[in-house]
Amino acid sequence: MKVLIYTILVVLIVSCAKPKRTPYLIYTPDSLNLTKVELYHLDQEFTLFDQAEREPESTTWAFRSDSVPVGIYQLRTDNGKAITLLLEGTMPVSVQYENNKLTILGNSTTKELWKAQEITEELNESILTLGNSFPDSLESNAFNLHKDSVFALVETHKDNAQKKIKQIINHNENTLLPLLLVQLKAGNHHLFDYSNDANVYFDVAEYLQTYNPNYKPVQNFIHRVDSLRSWVYYTSVTLPGKSLPDISIPNAWDAPIALSRFKGKNTLYMIWNSESKESRKITKELMRWTRPYRYKGLDLCLISTDTNKEKWQNAIKEDNLPIWHLCDLKGKNSPVLAGLGITNIPTFILVNKEGIIIDRSTDKADITKALNQLIQK
Structure with missing residues (x-):
């Protein structure tokens, strides 16, 4: 009888025990010496959202939560690495280092972000190479010719990178990805700037207004774009050479x-x-x-x-x-x-x-x- 009672109690305890939640994010690092893996969510700034647990007898770290809001995140480790992620509902997401390269499964939006970042890094390397191409000594006329040539090549590389990024933006309208891509920089060079690429900013603002208007970074971006609209209008209606509006x-x-x-x-x-x-x-x-x-x-x-x-x-x-x-x-x-x-x-x-x-x-x-x-x- 006692055995039966104990058996029933064990069954009840096991049945009432809360099951372990399925991870929404799994991270497999390239280092075995980590002691902390955290996830930060971007609102006004990046704030701690969740801490990962190391899986028993494994190098994998798992994040578990009942609710993960759509947004921009950074996965940070105690060895100083920070990985930008876009979490938008598809779970679980797996991030791992494979053959010394960072890969992601279950999240195509973040994969596109990393692709765009690689394009930007390549542009940055091209700009640095061109900047280092100046000979040690040149006469003023030769220096100016070389400088003009370098600037023209920088613009060519920049235009090529911009075309690739635009394609990624157009293929990911219903995500937060355009918000990040339109603000990419290669060194001191913005891939898109207010004076020359206002229409890109306007288009991205419309995407985001439809997709996630209540997300704080989206609201901040739209506010900046509204100011840009006023500036563009100002420069167009009061541009030197135009007639003053008869108000x-x-x-x-x-x-x-x-x-x-x-x-x-x-x-x-x-x-x-x-x-x-x-x-x-x-x-x-x-x-x-x-x-x-x-x-x-x-x-x-x-x-x-x-x-x-x-x-x-x-x-x-x-x-x-x-x-x-x-x-x-x-x-x-x-x-x-x-x-x-x-x-x-x-x-x-x-x-x-x-x-x-x-x-x-x-x-x-x-x-x-x-x-x-x-x-x-």
Whole structure:
């Protein structure tokens, strides 16, 4: 009877015991001396997500968890290695060193990431080789020719690598992979940069917005791309050589003033805000700074991004600015900012008598050079 009772108890204990969970990630390192293998998840920054257990009588380490959120991860070991992974639902994933090469099973997205990283590493090696190709001594003309040749070859290598990365991006739209690929660098060279590859950034932002809009790194990236859109728009609508958009803005008496009324005179526009320290630093010296140009016919027009009419007008009086002043009191939501593509305060836009933009800048020294060239003509 006692034997039967013991048998039943053992059966009950075994049946009630919690089964060991199946690993979602298995890591087989190239070193037998590891004491710690950890997985870090990227949110605002990489934070510890899980710690692996070493399997009994094995070199394999296993990660077990009930829930693994989609995201970018780093597998880190106590020997200093860090391996980037994209975990997106397919489990288990197996990472191992085989013939001194890192391989992965069960995760095609990470495999594509590593492929892109290899392309970038090859580009980096090509750039270093080209950079080291300069002879010890060259005459100035020969040096410039060699330099130009090297730069052209770097751009060729970069373009080839970029084409390969673009293909990987296009084949992995419904993953987080494009988020990482568009930010790849080879040394100091970005494979994609804001000024030349804005459309790539726009496309990737659309992919990510559809795929995983709530993931913090995606939100941060989309925010940067939104700023890029404004910058691209700014450089397109206020590009030197283009006509200034004919926007109407209220003056201090709420009468709409069209910017086209300034045609016939060289005009310097300054977009500013009375609560901006940098703006006020300039407006306090604006009349003295522009006096030589105003004597030669330059007109001044200050377009404010204020929302408080009293503060705006008080600043005008304090800084003694007897010139044109326009403001719709809508602040950052002003359609004027959108119409001119302005993202930074203060910003200068210099326009000639025909209404053609000569220069635009956030830097006073730059706009002074443009003023000197325009007024001398």
